[in-house]
Amino acid sequence: MINHRGPEFAALLEDVVSGLRWALRTANDVLLFPASGTGGLEAAVVNVLSPGERALFCTMGSFGDRWANLADAYGVDVVRLAVEPGEAIDPEDVDRILAEHPAIQTVFVTHNETSTGVSNDLPALAAVIKGRGKLLCVDSVSGAGCLPLDTDALALDVVITGSQKGWMAPPGVTMVAVSAAGFERANTATLPRFYLDFARAKKYQDRNQTFTTPAVSVLYALQEGLAIIREEGLEQVWERHARAGTMIRVAVEAMGLKLLAAPGHRSDTVTAVHSPTNSSDSLKQFLTHLRTRYGLVLAGGQDSLSGKIFRIGHLGMIDDSDVYSIVCTIEQGLVDLGLRSRVGLAAAAAQSQTRSPQPAAEPAAVG
Numbered sequence: 001m002i003n004h005r006g007p008e009f010a011a012l013l014e015d016v017v018s019g020l021r022w023a024l025r026t027a028n029d030v031l032l033f034p035a036s037g038t039g040g041l042e043a044a045v046v047n048v049l050s051p052g053e054r055a056l057f058c059t060m061g062s063f064g065d066r067w068a069n070l071a072d073a074y075g076v077d078v079v080r081l082a083v084e085p086g087e088a089i090d091p092e093d094v095d096r097i098l099a100e101h102p103a104i105q106t107v108f109v110t111h112n113e114t115s116t117g118v119s120n121d122l123p124a125l126a127a128v129i130k131g132r133g134k135l136l137c138v139d140s141v142s143g144a145g146c147l148p149l150d151t152d153a154l155a156l157d158v159v160i161t162g163s164q165k166g167w168m169a170p171p172g173v174t175m176v177a178v179s180a181a182g183f184e185r186a187n188t189a190t191l192p193r194f195y196l197d198f199a200r201a202k203k204y205q206d207r208n209q210t211f212t213t214p215a216v217s218v219l220y221a222l223q224e225g226l227a228i229i230r231e232e233g234l235e236q237v238w239e240r241h242a243r244a245g246t247m248i249r250v251a252v253e254a255m256g257l258k259l260l261a262a263p264g265h266r267s268d269t270v271t272a273v274h275s276p277t278n279s280s281d282s283l284k285q286f287l288t289h290l291r292t293r294y295g296l297v298l299a300g301g302q303d304s305l306s307g308k309i310f311r312i313g314h315l316g317m318i319d320d321s322d323v324y325s326i327v328c329t330i331e332q333g334l335v336d337l338g339l340r341s342r343v344g345l346a347a348a349a350a351q352s353q354t355r356s357p358q359p360a361a362e363p364a365a366v367g
Contacts, residue, residue, distance in 0.1 A: 001216055009216065010208035016219055017205065019226035023234060024144060024159060024177050026151035031176045031201040034215045037141035040160035040174035041067045043196035044137045047178075047186040048106055048158065051075040056097060056107045058089045058125075062115035062302040067108055067139060074191050079104060085116045085305055086272070088265035091124045098132050106135040106185075112143035115302045117261045117272035117311060119147065126154040135185055141165055141174075145229065146241045146269045146315045157182040166241075166269065168228065168316045169221035173214075178202075228317070241268045244314045244323050251327035252312075255340055260309055269315035272301070276339045280307025290333045296326065 002008040013032070020030045033039055045067070049055055054077040057068035064082075071078050081097055083089060089109065098104055107129045112119045122138065129136045137158040140149060144159065145166030151159050157179040164171035178186075178198055186198045194200075195212065204211045229237055245268030249259060252273055260272035275283045283300065287310060290296040301309040312326060334340035 004214050004216055005209060009214070012216075012219055012223060013205070013208050013210070013214075016223050016226065019223070019230065020175055020177070023226060023229060024149060024151045024161075025153065026156075026159075026177050028151065028177045028179050029183075029202055029205070031178060031198060031205060032210065032214070032219070033174050033176065033196060033201065034172060034210075034212060035174045035196070036171060037139075037160060037162035037165075037174055038066065038070075039196060040141070040162065040176050041139060042070055043174070043176055043193075043198070044108070044158045044160060045071050045074060045076065046189075046191045046193040046196060047198045048135060048137065048182060048189050049074070049076050050188075050190040052077055053105075054079060054101060054103045056081060056094070056101070056104050058094065058107065058109045058120075059083075060087060060089060060110060060116060060118055060120070061085060061113035062305075063113060063139060063141070064110045065303070067110070071108075076191075086118060086260040087262055088118050088120050089125060091121065091128045094125060095128045095132070098129070098134065104134065106137065108137045109139070111138050111140035111149070112147060112267050112269060114142040114270055115272075115305065115311075117259070117267045117270045118265050119143065119267045120265070122149070123154060126156065130155045135181060142267075142269050142315065145225075146237065147267075148238050151177055155179075157185075163218050163222050163225075166315050167222055168225035170218050172218040173222060225316075240319065241315060243320070244268065244318050245271065247320070247323045248312055248314055248327065251323075252330075255331060255334065260305075269313070271312045271314065272305075272309050273312065275308055275310065276334060283307055283310065286310075286333060286337055286339070289337060290329060293336070294329045294333065296329045296333075298330075 017030050056079045059065050059068055059080055059082045068078050068080055079101055081093055109125055111122050135157045138156050139160050141162045142165045144161035159177040161175050163169040163173040200211050248271050257276055258274040277283045277286060287298055290298060299311040
């Protein structure tokens with residue numbers, strides 16, 4: 001390992017931050033904290049809000065709910081725009097709520113909801129929110145690096161992502177892009193903060209250091225992940241994820257299974273599927289069988305969706321052959337347990353490549 005106050009680390013940090021700016025399409029500061037994605041969500045709340053301040057949280061699943069609950073814990077006056085699992089946020093509803101609550105100056109939106117496999121129409125939401133002059137914070141933990149995201153063109157003020165998703169690194173670092181307006185708000189916001197303080201992090205990063213001891217090994221992996229993305233090309237990465245998402249969805253439906261997410265908002269990084277079994281115990285048995293017999297790790301549902309869905313992660317270093325392997329293994333698992341007869345999913349997945357992928361909206365396991 002290297003000295004995190006030495007020149008080698010300074011070069012590493014500079015390269016990682018530069019790569020993240022490129023990948024997020026932003027000239028903004030990108031702050032790095034040793035934390036999970038939830039740490040990034042907390043950083044956004046404590047840096048831009050004050051106690052008792054009214055703020056809008058658009059929730060469409062477990063992670064959107066977590067963000068709103070986090071703000072509740074800090075004494076924020078949380079206004080929730082919640083939709084049913086599998087649905088996306090309607091920009092017209094956001095516009096209506098902002099008109100009804102002129103005191104709201106900050107909106108929190110999930111780009112890609114990992115728990116339901118739903119991608120919001122971020123450009124449409126940003127147009128409404130920024131059109132009303134509001135600060136916009138975006139959770140793109142499972143979107144950034146995989147789905148089209150143009151931070152500066154959309155005028156996003158705070159964008160949160162995490163090392164373990166599309167960046168192909170281990171967990172342990174959250175990356176937060178902050179606009180000039182975001183820093184201005186942090187100067188006046190009064191919620192308590194220390195470890196996750198934007199101003200303190202920027203002060204150290206401006207001289208290529210970090211305030212606290214960094215996750216050096218994770219940053220090396222993140223540097224390599226960014227190099228891989230750069231070599232492939234950002235648009236090509238987006239196209240690959242769109243193709244993989246389309247292939248997964250076509251194959252799942254060919255099995256006779258039902259997707260949770262509404263058409264037009266289905267994520268290209270994670271697909272949520274209604275359980276093929278009639279009980280939560282049977283679903284657990286199915287997922288355990290896939291893991292222990294074939295080494296395929298899929299995730300179950302969270303919160304109200306526990307025991308009702310399973311989730312297929314298809315982000316990061318995934319290609320067509322990985323998709324074939326995933327869907328054929330799922331099919332074999334269904335056949336093994338008598339849940340389905342064989343339907344030839346490799347052919348269905350291959351045929352899906354000829355279809356135009358829906359507009360864009362972990363390896364196999366998701367959080």
